[in-house]
Structures are given as C-alpha cells and as structure tokens.
Amino acid sequence: MDNPASPAILKGMEYDTDIAIIGGGLNGPALALALAQTGLHVTLIDALPAPERADPAFDGRAYALALASTRLLRNIGVWDAVAQHAQPMHEIKVTDGRAGEGPLTPFILHFERGALEEGPMGHMCEDRFLRCALNEACTKASGINVIAGDAVTAQTDASGAMALTLGSGRALSARMIVGADGRTSGTAARAGIRRSGWDYGQTALVCAIAHELPHNGIAHQFFMPHGPLAILPLPGNVSSIVWSEDTQTAARFAALNDEDFLHVLRPRFGDFLGQISICGKRYTYPLSLSVANQFVAPRLALVGDAAHGMHPVAGQGLNAGLRDVAALAQVLSEARQRGEDIAAPDVLKRYQVWRRFDTSTLALTTDLSNRLFSNDNPLLRLGRDLGMGAVSALPGLRRTLMREAAGLTGDLPALMR
Numbered sequence: 001m002d003n004p005a006s007p008a009i010l011k012g013m014e015y016d017t018d019i020a021i022i023g024g025g026l027n028g029p030a031l032a033l034a035l036a037q038t039g040l041h042v043t044l045i046d047a048l049p050a051p052e053r054a055d056p057a058f059d060g061r062a063y064a065l066a067l068a069s070t071r072l073l074r075n076i077g078v079w080d081a082v083a084q085h086a087q088p089m090h091e092i093k094v095t096d097g098r099a100g101e102g103p104l105t106p107f108i109l110h111f112e113r114g115a116l117e118e119g120p121m122g123h124m125c126e127d128r129f130l131r132c133a134l135n136e137a138c139t140k141a142s143g144i145n146v147i148a149g150d151a152v153t154a155q156t157d158a159s160g161a162m163a164l165t166l167g168s169g170r171a172l173s174a175r176m177i178v179g180a181d182g183r184t185s186g187t188a189a190r191a192g193i194r195r196s197g198w199d200y201g202q203t204a205l206v207c208a209i210a211h212e213l214p215h216n217g218i219a220h221q222f223f224m225p226h227g228p229l230a231i232l233p234l235p236g237n238v239s240s241i242v243w244s245e246d247t248q249t250a251a252r253f254a255a256l257n258d259e260d261f262l263h264v265l266r267p268r269f270g271d272f273l274g275q276i277s278i279c280g281k282r283y284t285y286p287l288s289l290s291v292a293n294q295f296v297a298p299r300l301a302l303v304g305d306a307a308h309g310m311h312p313v314a315g316q317g318l319n320a321g322l323r324d325v326a327a328l329a330q331v332l333s334e335a336r337q338r339g340e341d342i343a344a345p346d347v348l349k350r351y352q353v354w355r356r357f358d359t360s361t362l363a364l365t366t367d368l369s370n371r372l373f374s375n376d377n378p379l380l381r382l383g384r385d386l387g388m389g390a391v392s393a394l395p396g397l398r399r400t401l402m403r404e405a406a407g408l409t410g411d412l413p414a415l416m417r
C-alpha cells in the first residue's frame with residue numbers, strides 16, 4: 001500500500017522524505033512510529049506486498065517481549081492492541097535434560113513471580129498480532145508513507161542525500177536511510193559493511209502446542225544435548241515451542257506428520273502439562289549468528305537483525321532490535337532539537353557507540369549459552385550445574401539476571417523507561 005503523506009509535511013523539504021526505512025518486518029515499523037512521533041517524515045519500504053504482510057499465518061513465531069520492550073510498544077501507541085493477545089510471563093524455569101528422559105528436576109535456575117516490583121518480566125505474543133498492530137499503526141499515522149511490494153535495489157550517497165532505486169523503477173531521495181531488512185541486509189551489503197558470524201548447524205522447529213493443564217504463565221527452557229527446547233506460555237492452554245536440533249535431525253523431524261512429530265516430542269516435553277496436541281502449522285528456522293561490523297555508514301544506520309542476528313536461545317533478538325529502535329529515535333530526535341544534521345557522522349556515531357558494544361556482547365553471550373548447554377560433556381554439565389546452582393543460591397545475582405532478562409539494565413533509552 002502506498003499512503004502518500006500530507007503535502008504540508010513535505011513542503012519545504014529538499015528530500016522526498018527525512019528517513020527512508022528499508023524493511024517493514026517488526027523493527028522497521030516500530031522505528032517508523034517512534035520517529036514520526038518526533039516530527040520527522042518517514043518512508044517505510046517493504047519488499048512483500050501488503051496482503052502477504054497482513055496474513056495471520058505469515059510466521060509461526062511467538063516472541064518473549066521483555067518488560068522494557070512492552071514499555072516501548074506502549075510509548076509508540078501499539079501496546080493496547082498487542083496486550084489483548086499477550087500472555088504475561090510470571091516465572092521462568094530452566095532445567096537440564098537428556099533426550100528420551102525429559103526434563104530433569106530440580107530446576108537449575110528459577111526466576112519467580114513477584115521478584116520484580118515493576119510487574120511480570122515480560123509477555124509472550126504471537127508474531128501475527130504484533131506484526132498486524134505495528135503495520136496498522138503505520139498505515140494510520142500521519143508522517144509515515146508506506147510502500148509495500150517494492151524492494152530497494154540500489155542506494156547512492158549523492159550530494160547530501162541518499163538516493164534509492166526500487167525494483168519497480170521508482171526513485172526516492174532521503175536525508176538518511178535505515179536498514180531494517182533482516183540478517184541478510186542488502187542495505188548493509190550495498191554500503192560495504194561486512195558481517196561476522198557463523199552457521200550453528202542447528203535448526204529451530206517452531207509450533208504451537210495445545211495442552212490439557214494450565215501453564216500458569218510459566219516459561220520453561222530445557223537444555224538438551226543437541227539444543228534447547230523452550231516451552232513458552234500463550235493465552236489459554238496453549239504454548240509455543242522453539243526446539244533447536246542439529247540440522248539433519250531437525251529436517252527428519254520436520255518431515256514427520258503431526259502424530260509422529262508428537263511421538264518424538266513427548267519424551268522431551270514431558271507430561272507436566274497433561275495431554276498435548278499440535279495447534280496449526282509447524283515452521284523451521286535455520287540458526288546462525290550474523291553481526292554487522294559497523295552499525296552506521298555515511299547517511300545510514302542499521303537496526304534489528306540487519307545489525308545483529310543471534311541464536312534464539314535467550315529470546316533476545318527482537319528485544320535487542322527494539323532497544324536499537326528506541327536508542328536511534330532518541331539520538332536523532334535530540335540531534336534535531338539541537339539543530340544538528342540528523343545524518344551527520346557525529347550523530348550516527350553516538351548511536352553506534354550506544355548500541356554496538358551492548359549487542360555484540362549479547363550476541364556472544366547467547367552463542368556461549370548455546371555452546372555450553374547444547375552439550376552432553378559430563379565436565380561441562382557439572383560446570384554449568386554448579387554455575388546455575390550458585391546463581392540460584394545468591395538472590396542478589398538472581399535478581400540482577402532477572403532485571404537483565406526484563407531489559408531493565410544498562411543505559412535505557414527514554415522510550416523504554
């Protein structure tokens with residue numbers, strides 16, 4: 001859908017738009033809304049046609065949205081639409097497990113209800129509800145021009161502006177551009193930004209599971225030798241599973257019919273939620289780490305997976321992306337208030353300094369957790385059990401980790417406070 005902004009907003013500009021955001025997944029629309037609130041004119045471009053982006057079966061993922069992310073969604077005006085489909089996460093239980101044996105008790109780590117005075121650590125929400133709420137808000141917002149079904153194919157830094165060419169042949173000029181085009185970001189590649197990372201040789205099997213007994217808002221993470229199995233509560237007696245296995249095994253399991261799939265899942269899942277059945281479609285996601293070596297270039301910034309694609313083991317990828325969104329919106333808004341050029345190298349460097357170290361550390365921590373836990377080596381098993389035992393025994397340390405998981409630590413952008 002092409003929704004041209006009011007000519008009044010464009011009047012007097014030497015560009016078609018202040019900021020062109022390439023990528024209308026989740027981080028792109030969130031950034032468009034945050035920037036439009038500051039009075040900047042935004043054009044949001046996505047390669048997928050509007051009906052496909054609005055399809056409720058578009059993506060089987062559900063996200064663990066940290067408390068800080070829900071605050072951002074509230075501040076950009078979409079939380080009310082999302083909250084009615086979201087499940088508060090009251091507790092997180094982490095346990096070791098062996099294939100064929102199910103989860104082992106006692107839990108090696110337990111983040112419990114009521115330990116954070118701010119409320120639940122986070123909420124679970126299905127991709128379809130979050131995506132639709134963000135897209136709908138962008139379509140209605142003044143100051144946001146949405147172009148769907150047209151991909152950016154070229155970008156040039158031309159005399160103080162970025163010139164974009166789209167697949168349809170359409171041309172567009174912007175004061176600066178933002179790459180929110182995912183972990184294979186063409187925006188980064190065209191700017192010559194290289195990436196570091198590797199393939200995990202793992203694939204995530206993702207689907208929703210209906211169960212007989214209530215989950216009581218408790219999220220579970222079972223660490224199995226070939227990869228973690230997360231059981232994440234959704235509204236009703238339904239949970240989303242993210243089950244990482246080595247790629248060959250995952251391909252074999254993905255090819256099974258629902259009944260046979262349940263047969264291999266049951267021993268890993270256990271019987272603590274009673275009878276289980278598959279709800280809807282099953283999806284697979286190959287897992288890799290991919291971090292951009294720079295988050296900025298002349299007149300360009302990267303956010304979300306375009307800047308850092310990480311392992312889903314800690315459920316932090318989107319949360320980190322939304323933190324980029326809040327930080328970039330704040331840096332650009334403050335620069336504008338001071339009368340600076342929003343695309344000046346100094347301004348963009350402030351964003352990079354704020355976000356690059358944090359996200360690279362997070363990406364490496366998730367990488368390390370996956371390596372440490374997706375392993376049946378008895379020494380590593382002993383080491384991690386002792387480490388997790390120490391966390392459980394030290395309430396101060398446990399609380400720090402809970403605040404970290406809720407996204408409340410570090411230099412929080414204003415939109416997340």
Ligand SMILES: Cc1cc2nc3c(=O)[nH]c(=O)nc-3n(C[C@H](O)[C@H](O)[C@H](O)COP(=O)(O)OP(=O)(O)OC[C@H]3O[C@@H](n4cnc5c(N)ncnc54)[C@H](O)[C@@H]3O)c2cc1C
Binds near residue numbers: 025065182321
């Ligand atoms: C199995 C799994 C579970 C996960 N669970 C969690 C979780 O619990 N919590 C969490 O925080 N994160 C989670 N994540 C991570 C999260 O899914 C990602 O971080 C997030 O979806 C990235 O969003 P994005 O908007 O940056 O990129 P994407 O969603 O990849 O969007 C990129 C968009 O760019 C568009 N595009 C690409 N190229 C062009 C072009 N040339 N022109 C125009 N448009 C273009 C595409 O059409 C697409 O819409 C999970 C990931 C996986 C795989």
